[in-house]
Amino acid sequence: MLQLTKRTEYGMLALVHMLDRDGEYVSVREICERYPLPKRTVAEVLKDLARNGVVESQRGAGGGYTLARSPDEITLGHVVSALEGAPALTSCESALVLKNGGCEVQPSCPIRSPIHRVRERLWQMLEHTTLRSLVASGGHVPLHTAAASAPHAP
Amino acid sequence: MLQLTKRTEYGMLALVHMLDRDGEYVSVREICERYPLPKRTVAEVLKDLARNGVVESQRGAGGGYTLARSPDEITLGHVVSALEGAPALTSCESALVLKNGGCEVQPSCPIRSPIHRVRERLWQMLEHTTLRSLVASGGHVPLHTAAASAPHAP
DNA sequence: GCAATTAGCACAAATTAGATGCGCTTTGAG
DNA sequence: CTCAAAGCGCATCTAATTTGTGCTAATTGC
Structure with missing residues (x-):
């Protein structure tokens, strides 16, 4: 089908959340509390994004993932090519x-x-769709004002 | 995955062949002799294209399928929307x-x-890609000069 | 140093979409 | 009447995708 995989969706959601958290390390657990996503798959997605230099990982307490580049330099193309x-x-x-x-x-x-x-x-098109443009135009409500919202029925 | 289904590919190949045969009724058997495609699936694809007014069907001996519209009015968008x-x-x-x-x-x-x-x-993009543009630009060799060629390893 | 947190990894399994084969029915031409 | 060809329903069969569970390794905070 002409459709992105769930992995790609999860990846984009995770990246948006990381952008919200502005440079701090974000754990998989936190992402899955914010959005009702399966932990295992999100973990795998982030691992793949880390391998491709889209995010950086930090193990241990207080660790997690954070964006490895500016949100203007991260594109849908990067995410898709890393995950699909x-x-x-x-x-x-x-x-x-x-x-x-x-x-x-x-x-x-x-x-x-x-x-x-x-x-x-x-x-x-995918390469020109940046992470920033994802949050700049959507109905996105920044973290601190938003109630938990989910893209899917789990 | 961000990929068209085989059904869509088969549909496009079948349409290209029908265009080659210029208005005559073309049977599923003939298409599957020209390209090494599974008969059953091609038949189903053409049935769906007929339902959506992309091709016309004619039952009985000497019957088959033929384009229902001009190759400039048939687009990849029509095919995808009919089949996927x-x-x-x-x-x-x-x-x-x-x-x-x-x-x-x-x-x-x-x-x-x-x-x-x-x-x-x-x-x-899909809607602006017409059947004619498919044959106008590719490495397509018209029927009467081409040896049988196949897009896939079967 | 020790306990808690968190990524990384491997085995497998459940779910879903997609593709195909077979046999029978209906339609139409000669 | 006979043959060719679409249409139809059932049953798989395959392949990709997604997910669960449990264990290992790396850090941090105390």
């Missing part, structure tokens, strides 16, 4: 098929090239 | 969650609004 890999609109672009030598030996696939262009533009 | 439903980038936009009253009661979801804008633009 680069988008492959068609199955013949996916890593699995590529490594099997499935499709790139077929130079005359009629839909390949135009689909690639669509994907390129989609990718540009 | 309108794209819902986040899970809280998906039909399942909506009908459960899951998320739209949460007016302060921090990421909802900007994600919607991304989705709108993605949707516009």
